[in-house]
Amino acid sequence: MKVLFICRANVGRSQMAEAIFNKFSEGNLAVSAGLNPPKEWEGKLLSKTKYVASCMTEIGLDVNNKVSKKLTETMVSDADRIVVIGEKDNWPIFLKNSEKVTYWDIIDPDTGDIELHRAVRDQIKSMVKTLINEMN
Numbered sequence: 001m002k003v004l005f006i007c008r009a010n011v012g013r014s015q016m017a018e019a020i021f022n023k024f025s026e027g028n029l030a031v032s033a034g035l036n037p038p039k040e041w042e043g044k045l046l047s048k049t050k051y052v053a054s055c056m057t058e059i060g061l062d063v064n065n066k067v068s069k070k071l072t073e074t075m076v077s078d079a080d081r082i083v084v085i086g087e088k089d090n091w092p093i094f095l096k097n098s099e100k101v102t103y104w105d106i107i108d109p110d111t112g113d114i115e116l117h118r119a120v121r122d123q124i125k126s127m128v129k130t131l132i133n134e135m136n
Contacts, residue, residue, distance in 0.1 A: 001027075001028045001029075001080045001081065001135060002028070002029050002030075002031070002078060002079050002080050002081075003021060003028065003029070003030045003031075003079065003080065003081045003082070003083065003131075004030070004031055004032070004033065004075055004076065004078075004079035004081070004082045004083070005017040005018050005021070005030060005031070005032040005033075005082075005083050005085060006032065006033055006034070006035060006071055006082065006083070006084045006085065006087075006095070007032075007034060007035070007084070007085045007086055007087060007108070008034060008035055008036060008037075008086065008087050008108060009034040009035075009036065009037045009038060009041050009068060009110075010032055010033050010034030010037055010041075010068045010069050010070070010071075011034070011037070011041050011044075011046065011049060011052065011068050011110075012049070012052045012108065012109060012110065012117075012120070013085040013086060013106055013108065013109075013120060013124060014032035014033065014034065014085055015032050015046060015052065015063055015066050015068075016052065016056060016063075016120070016121050016124045016125075017030065017032065017083065017085065017124050017127075017128055018030040018031060018032035018066075019056060019061045019063050019066070020061065020124060020125050020128045020129075021128050021131070021132065023060075023061060024128065024129060024132055025132045025135070028132075028135065031075065031079075032069070033069045033070060033071040033072070033075050034068060034069065034070055034071060035071055035084075035087055035090060035091065035092075036070075036090060037068045037069070037070050041068045042068055042069075042070055043067055043068060043069075044067065044068055045064065045065060045066070045067055046063045046064060046065075046066045046067070046068070047064035047065065051109070051112075051113070051114045051117040052117060054114070055114060055117045055118050055121050056121065058118070059121070059125070071092070071095070073092070073094045076094050076095055076098055076100075077094075079100060080100065081100055081102065081131075081135075082095070082098060082100045082101045082102065083101075083102050083103075083104055083131070084101055084102070084103050084104070085104045085106050085124070086104065086105060086106045086107060086108055088103070104124075104127055106120060106123055106124060106127075107120065
């Protein structure tokens with residue numbers, strides 16, 4: 001099964017979810033994308049983030065070489081399940097019309113400190129593990 005995680009910019013929450021899912025799920029694959037990555041982030045390495053890469057390293061996951069990607073219609077059609085994290089506005093029509101979408105209300109830690117990033121990471125980790133258990 002292929003799971004697509006989506007957040008605003010694909011610099012934090014969806015990348016965390018992808019890495020955590022791929023670590024703990026066997027026989028499944030996660031990918032991630034952003035609804036509206038700012039131009040300064042699209043295609044950039046997560047090693048450039050202030051806290052995302054470091055808080056993921058703390059739990060044994062290296063996302064330094066992951067790159068921010070913009071959501072495409074192909075990504076949506078290729079996914080078996082879609083999780084949109086923390087954004088309810090500005091969804092493209094091809095995402096709005098998908099019956100595969102689940103919504104997780106998780107705040108964007110973008111302007112927060114390392115502690116907020118850790119709290120968001122831990123919340124995502126818990127929700128990803130629940131998703132994996134539901135899929136099994």
